[in-house]
Amino acid sequence: MSSSPARIPPIQCLLTFEAVARLRSATLAADELSVTPSAVSHRLRQLEALVGLKLFSRQDFGLTTEGAHYLAQVRIGLQALRQLPGHSAQEKRxxxxxxxxxxxxxxxxxxxxxxxxxxxxxxxxxxxxxxxxxxxxxxxxxxxxxxxxxxxxxxxxxxxxxxDEITPVCSPDYLRENGPFDGFDTLEQVQAAHLIRSPLEPWGTWFRHCGIALPEPDAGAQFNDAGLIFDAAASGFGVSLQRLKLGAAWLESGRVVRLSRLSVRSPNxxxxxxxxxxxxxxxxxxxxxxxxxxxx
Structure with missing residues (x-):
């Protein structure tokens, strides 16, 4: 014998769930829906019982992973219900x-x-x-x-x-021609390299981490876009500070190589x-x- 189809939650429960997830507040959701905050709480408990999922994980109404996935489906369903009969998909606003x-x-x-x-x-x-x-x-x-x-x-x-965290990098060709740079954490190594500059990632962060007593460089190639910084290092302009998450593609492709096993938290x-x-x-x-x- 086939099992009975899953029960569709009441529309007021779905509307309440969407409003609370969007507004992150039972009080604001209650005002929007013209009900009491206790009614909002009751509807959310009813919905969680019906779907068998914990939808919110915190007091500030942050969603659980399951709640976020369910919210996406609920919004698609509610949007479909708002679509008037006789209106084609092209006419949909x-x-x-x-x-x-x-x-x-x-x-x-x-x-x-x-x-x-x-x-x-x-x-x-x-x-x-x-x-x-x-x-x-x-x-x-x-x-x-x-x-x-x-x-x-x-x-x-x-x-x-x-x-993100930063670490010094350069192109493989630049390393072969100007290295080795073992750690790039001494005054002598830093002064032997062309430093690629940017206000987005000041060298002072790395200097302080390594205890290098140098001011911010005032000469050398300078860029105000992170992608240009990473491309300049890959093109052999010198040594740059690489953001490990934002610049992962450059490292994974081998266009640049790390000069240190260490990294330091970026201030930005x-x-x-x-x-x-x-x-x-x-x-x-x-x-x-x-x-x-x-x-x-």
Whole structure:
């Protein structure tokens, strides 16, 4: 005898789950749905009992892995129910989400994963523009912005996405012609090399880690984009500081080689930022949650 089909949860439970996951607050969800906070709690308990999953992992309504996967399915289902009969897929209105992203982060960390977001949220139309690291400059207004720096921005709310570590690297040809550099952790080795400079990754971080008494270099090739720094090292310009996560493709391909087994925490991280109130829009909240999980 075949088993009975799984019971579909009540629509009010699914709407409540989506609202709480988006707003990260039972009180705000209750206001949006015009019910009491206790009704929200009851609906969430009912939903978890019906699906047999723990959907939230923390008091601040952070999703479990199962909850995040289920949320994506719930949003697809709710969006399908909102589609009016007689309207073709071409006539369906897309929800536009505007992103501002530094170029190397976009190419190395975001774009390789973006197909997963598009498959989970096909009704979100992404519009991307380049953001200038450290200066936090964008050409147009954006809903969400990836910033690179130390954080603590006064004008926006933020979530830390990606920390990284740095280590000195150069091309194999440069190493053969100018090495050896055993550890690249002494004054003599540093002074014997051409240092590739960038405000994105000051050499002072490595100098302090190694106890090298040198000021920040004021001569040599300089770049203000991480990808250009990595490409310059791969092209034999000299020695650069490589971010191990952001620059993994250069290391894995052998275009650059490490000069030290050690690495040190970079002072700068990548943050996703938004103006207060932005996450009331479900597509913005969905992208922030998705990207945090995708980079975890």
């Amino acid at each position: 897309l929800t536009r989400l505007r992103l501002a992203v530094p170029p190397t982060f976009s190419r190395q960390m975001l774009l390789p994963r973006l197909a997963l977001f598009r498959s989970q949220f096909p009704d979100v139309e992404l519009s991307m523009q380049v953001a200038i690291p450290l200066l936090d400059v964008t050409a147009e207004e954006a809903d969400l912005e990836i910033r690179f720096g130390v954080g603590g921005y006064a004008d926006v709310e933020e979530l830390r996405l990606l920390d 991280s990548h943050f996703i930022c938004w103006k207060p109130g932005t996450l009331k829009r479900w597509e913005c909240a969905a992208f922030v949650e998705w990207l945090r999980e995708a980079l975890r």
